[in-house]
Each structure stands twice: as structure tokens, then as C-alpha cells.
Amino acid sequence: MFITFEGPEGAGKSTVLAMVAERLRARGHAVLSTREPGAGDVGKAIREILLHGGDIHPHAELFLFLADRAQHVERIVRPFLSQAHSENRIVLCDRHADSTVVYQGHARGMDIEELRRLNWLATAGLVPDRTYLLDLPVEVGLGRLKDPDRLDREPIEFHRRVREGFRAEADRERERWRVLDATQSPEHLVEEILADLGPHGASLARE
Numbered sequence: 001m002f003i004t005f006e007g008p009e010g011a012g013k014s015t016v017l018a019m020v021a022e023r024l025r026a027r028g029h030a031v032l033s034t035r036e037p038g039a040g041d042v043g044k045a046i047r048e049i050l051l052h053g054g055d056i057h058p059h060a061e062l063f064l065f066l067a068d069r070a071q072h073v074e075r076i077v078r079p080f081l082s083q084a085h086s087e088n089r090i091v092l093c094d095r096h097a098d099s100t101v102v103y104q105g106h107a108r109g110m111d112i113e114e115l116r117r118l119n120w121l122a123t124a125g126l127v128p129d130r131t132y133l134l135d136l137p138v139e140v141g142l143g144r145l146k147d148p149d150r151l152d153r154e155p156i157e158f159h160r161r162v163r164e165g166f167r168a169e170a171d172r173e174r175e176r177w178r179v180l181d182a183t184q185s186p187e188h189l190v191e192e193i194l195a196d197l198g199p200h201g202a203s204l205a206r207e
């Protein structure tokens with residue numbers, strides 16, 4: 001099962017993801033907690049360029065996110081999911097393809113349908129079974145950041161387009177997405193997620 005967490009800056013995705021991972025492990029699942037960009041050695045190197053490099057052309061930025069994704073999906077996510085007892089395996093991923101559609105598409109203005117095709121290429125068609133949108137007002141999220149990176153420093157209008165973009169994407173594919181109010185406590189969000197997943201992730205079991 002492949003579950004992704006998306007949202008604007010400062011939504012608390014990583015905290016919630018770590019807590020959900022712990023609870024699912026306690027239930028006996030094999031859980032891989034991971035993220036984009038930044039998993040594995042290649043991912044870490046790409047993340048460093050993306051978040052702390054200097055001036056990066058938007059197309060170069062796009063291809064770096066896609067390179068990170070292709071490597072992550074093929075070298076880390078798929079191998080994990082295809083090991084023995086695959087029905088018991090859960091990948092929790094902090095950001096994935098939807099972030100490209102939203103940040104490079106809705107917020108930067110690149111062609112969204114083109115981005116969906118490029119994502120398809122990068123993931124070889126892997127689509128999350130469930131995506132949680134941790135939604136919150138941009139001022140609240142940005143106010144939570146301690147050490148802003150290259151993308152955090154974009155103007156507030158950029159971050160507003162990010163928030164609206166995520167909400168539009170969630171609305172477009174309602175079966176896959178669940179929208180959560182990320183102004184609530186992490187503990188509350190974790191309970192909502194576990195309730196949505198059902199006793200053994202039953203609500204998402206592949207047929």
C-alpha cells in the first residue's frame with residue numbers, strides 16, 4: 001500500500017507521518033517512512049541542490065524533482081512493496097507527484113497536463129492508494145517555519161497558489177484524497193488517518 005502526505009509549507013506532514021508509522025508498526029505492518037525529495041544517497045544529493053542551491057531555472061528544478069522521484073520509486077519504493085508479504089507492507093511518503101503538479105504547475109505556472117505526463121514517466125505509473133492533504137492557511141504554515149529554504153522564501157502569493165492548487169487537486173480526485181484540517185493537533189490528525197485506514201488498512205486493500 002502506498003500512502004502519500006501532501007500540503008503547503010509548515011503543515012506538519014513529517015511529524016504526523018512519523019506518528020502514523022509508529023502506530024502502524026505497532027499493529028504489525030512493515031512500514032517504510034520516506035520522502036521526496038531526499039530519500040537515499042542520490043535523493044539526498046538532489047535535495048541539497050533543490051533546497052539550498054542558488055539560482056535554479058524552473059525547468060532544471062522540475063527535472064531535478066522528477067529525477068529524484070524516478071530514482072526513489074524504482075530503487076526504494078517498488079522494491080520495498082514487492083518483497084514477501086506485500087499485503088502487509090505500507091509506504092508512507094512525505095510529498096510525491098502531486099507536489100510537482102501543484103508547485104511547478106499551479107504555483108509556477110507550467111502546463112499541468114504536461115506535468116501529469118512527466119510524472120507518469122517518472123513513476124512508471126505508480127499512483128498512491130491514498131493521499132492525505134494537510135490543509136491550513138498559508139500564514140499559519142509559514143509562521144511555523146524555523147529555517148526557511150529556497151522554496152519557503154517564495155512570495156506569499158506563490159504559497160497561496162500552492163494551497164489552492166492542492167485543494168483543487170483533492171477535489172479533482174476525491175476517491176484518492178482525504179483533506180484534513182492541519183490546524184488541529186498532530187494527535188488528532190493521526191486518529192483521523194488511522195480511522196480512515198481502518199483496522200488493517202482495509203479501506204485501501206487492493207482488489
Ligand code: TMP
Nearest residue numbers: 036037065095096099100103104151152
Ligand atoms: P519538504 O521540505 O516538505 O520536504 O519539501 C521540499 C520543498 O520542495 C517544498 O517546498 C515543496 C517542494 N517541492 C516541489 O516544488 N516539487 C516537488 O515535486 C516536490 C516533491 C517538492
